[in-house]
Amino acid sequence: MIPACEFRWIMPEIMLTGWGLLLLIIGGLTRGSVASKTCGVLSVIGSACAMYFTVNLWGANQEVFNQLYTIDNYGTFFKGLFIAILILVSVVSLRYADREEIGSGEYYALLMFGVLGMMVMTSSHHFVTIFIGLEVMSLSIYVLCGLLRGNLSSVEASLKYFLLGAFATAFLLYGMAMIYGSTGLMDVAELKRFFLLKQPFSATMFIIGLGFLIVGFGFKIASVPFHMWTPDVYQGAPTSITAYMATGVKAAAFGALIRVFFTAFVPFQFGWSEIIWILAVLTMCVGNITALVQHDIKRMLAYSSIAHAGYILVAFITGDRTLASSMLYYLMAYSFMNIGAFTVVIALQKKGENNSDLDSYAGLGARHPFIALCMSIFLLSLAGVPPLAGFMGKFYVFSTAVKAQYYWLAIIGFLNSVVAAYYYLRVMMYMYFKETIGEPGAADKAPGYGLVMLICIWALLHMGIFPKTFLLMAQKAVGIFS
Amino acid sequence: MIGIGIGFKWFIFVVAALVATGSSLMMVTRKNPIHSALWLIVTFFSVAILYVLLNATFIAVAQVMVYAGAIMMLVLFVIMLIHLEWGAQWKRKLSFAKLIGGVVTIMLFLQVLAGVFTYSDAGQKGVYSAQKLAQLGNARAVGTLLYGKYAFAFEIASILLLVGIVGAVLLARKRKD
Structure with missing residues (x-):
């Protein structure tokens, strides 16, 4: 039996589900542009309600629903991040989804269900719940990727993501099954107690299961041998969904990965850190070097997001539970920079056009000084230039590696961020030092875009100049591991 | 006997x-x-x-x-x-991709074999032993767990199905123009 009072702990989830269902109904009653606008506004209101309940959960520590679901600061931190992403993407979609004629009740409802899945997967330490949350998130995004049905690359993105995603899910599930088979436990917190009693534990089946888990999560965070889908999917998907995917999915996958590994598998850190060491180095190098030769901004940002996953893995390898806050801080900074950058891409795209060639950014500084300035701030933050949040994020992540005496890793990471600066600054060079090429169309100047850009810039500056508040939050969040 | x-x-x-x-x-x-x-x-x-x-x-x-x-x-x-x-009939040809696929398959197969053959019953025992299941009945045991202990996951799975249905309708629907 489930006591009714336990439902008050999952108010954010109930809010998102309820508003999602409401949007489905309203989307069916209205049509066209009206439907798109109404649902967009309702989606923002619904997310704001969910945000209110999430903020109220801060500090609560509770196991609910027979230990299937956990309310703690770590989960609440991620919930807040996901809802912030949802609000920003919804505001951008107000105009973008309407322009591309993909906005409907279903579009916003799927955005909400996707966030619901992310929340479920990061706030549970039970494999069953983590898996179902992951699937709710993934399924919503498979659909959202293919919404531009007239556009072949969008359909390709959806299909590719679906097939490879299903393949990766199989690995994840297989890994969970093998760990269950060798230990008889599906709860990560119980696994932790189990390993404390039975040290050293080295059943072959368990080791194989752990490897499969790394493959499954590695796919979702787009680390290198499993990154093949990323550029095509990010480029083909509608740009608002790319922003949602690049930030939300990555944060959710890292959230679940960190929770699972840092709760239970710390005793095996010497084993998995070697595997992930190679993954991290490959992820950073391949991501950055391939990004150098991209001529499409969306594709370049896709490769840059692969590289950023590599930077976060650098801190992950150390297995240092108190310094895990650096990853959370990085994910937060990373989310704002990427949403900002993709919003600029959206503002400069024409209707029906899903690519954004670097040439169309030539001379942007003269044509649209405000947009060019915003883009410069996001790019500088991505490159890791002080005083922006990207710099502080990189600083914390690499100093975590140095503290744990992974010097080579920190050096490789640092060299990579130098390489990365080249392709970020190249865009700025195009914007300010090149003459306009051809006849670029007018930028889409909707107030929503401006608002999102300003919010992202404020967040980046605030997090970069006064990182203490955010870092304290991240530290409280990872407090559950100690 | x-x-x-x-x-x-x-x-x-x-x-x-x-x-x-x-x-x-x-x-x-x-x-x-x-x-x-x-x-x-x-x-x-x-x-x-x-x-x-x-x-x-x-x-x-x-x-x-x-x-x-x-x-x-x-x-x-x-x-x-x-x-x-x-329609989809391809020639039997040894390509590089097939070779890699074959090697990976064999590797995975060997991994699973290794897992099975080195299996030692090191883990914890659950409450549902063979005797208890014979007494209780399989369907009943599954049902009790599904609607009892795992009710939360079961509810989230309903959202999963809903997303699947909505997605299928959304992608299959004809464009208005």
Whole structure:
């Protein structure tokens, strides 16, 4: 039996589900542009309600629903991040989804269900719940990727993501099954107690299961041998969904990965850190070097997001539970920079056009000084230039590696961020030092875009100049591991 | 008497396992997708027999009803709908991709074998022993867990199904123009 009072702990989830269902109904009653606008506004209101309940959960520590679901600061931190992403993407979609004629009740409802899945997967330490949350998130995004049905690359993105995603899910599930088979436990917190009693534990089946888990999560965070889908999917998907995917999915996958590994598998850190060491180095190098030769901004940002996953893995390898806050801080900074950058891409795209060639950014500084300035701030933050949040994020992540005496890793990471600066600054060079090429169309100047850009810039500056508040939050969040 | 019972069980296991392996091999080597699909049904049935031998009657029934019944119907429908019957026939050629795929498959197979053969019962025992299941009944035990302990996951799974339905409608709907 489930006591009714336990439902008050999952108010954010109930809010998102309820508003999602409401949007489905309203989307069916209205049509066209009206439907798109109404649902967009309702989606923002619904997310704001969910945000209110999430903020109220801060500090609560509770196991609910027979230990299937956990309310703690770590989960609440991620919930807040996901809802912030949802609000920003919804505001951008107000105009973008309407322009591309993909906005409907279903579009916003799927955005909400996707966030619901992310929340479920990061706030549970039970494999069953983590898996179902992951699937709710993934399924919503498979659909959202293919919404531009007239556009072949969008359909390709959806299909590719679906097939490879299903393949990766199989690995994840297989890994969970093998760990269950060798230990008889599906709860990560119980696994932790189990390993404390039975040290050293080295059943072959368990080791194989752990490897499969790394493959499954590695796919979702787009680390290198499993990154093949990323550029095509990010480029083909509608740009608002790319922003949602690049930030939300990555944060959710890292959230679940960190929770699972840092709760239970710390005793095996010497084993998995070697595997992930190679993954991290490959992820950073391949991501950055391939990004150098991209001529499409969306594709370049896709490769840059692969590289950023590599930077976060650098801190992950150390297995240092108190310094895990650096990853959370990085994910937060990373989310704002990427949403900002993709919003600029959206503002400069024409209707029906899903690519954004670097040439169309030539001379942007003269044509649209405000947009060019915003883009410069996001790019500088991505490159890791002080005083922006990207710099502080990189600083914390690499100093975590140095503290744990992974010097080579920190050096490789640092060299990579130098390489990365080249392709970020190249865009700025195009914007300010090149003459306009051809006849670029007018930028889409909707107030929503401006608002999102300003919010992202404020967040980046605030997090970069006064990182203490955010870092304290991240530290409280990872407090559950100690 | 008991000896004969075990011998018979062993015989059934060997037959079912051989049929399962053979039919799945047939499934991946057929050129005609319809034939592959039919072989897959045979595989599902023989695996269901293995489940019965393991006393997992509920999973066996679900296997036959859901996989061999409903899902295979969908697979056949899709094949016929997009006219794959004779369209997708490729030449048997050794390509680099196939080679890599083969190596990876063999590696995974060996990994699983290693996992199975080194299996030691190191883990914790659950509450549902064979005796308790025989007393309680499989379907009942699954139902109690699903609607009791795992009710939360079950509810989230309903959202998963809803997302699937909405997504299918959204992607399959005709464009207005």
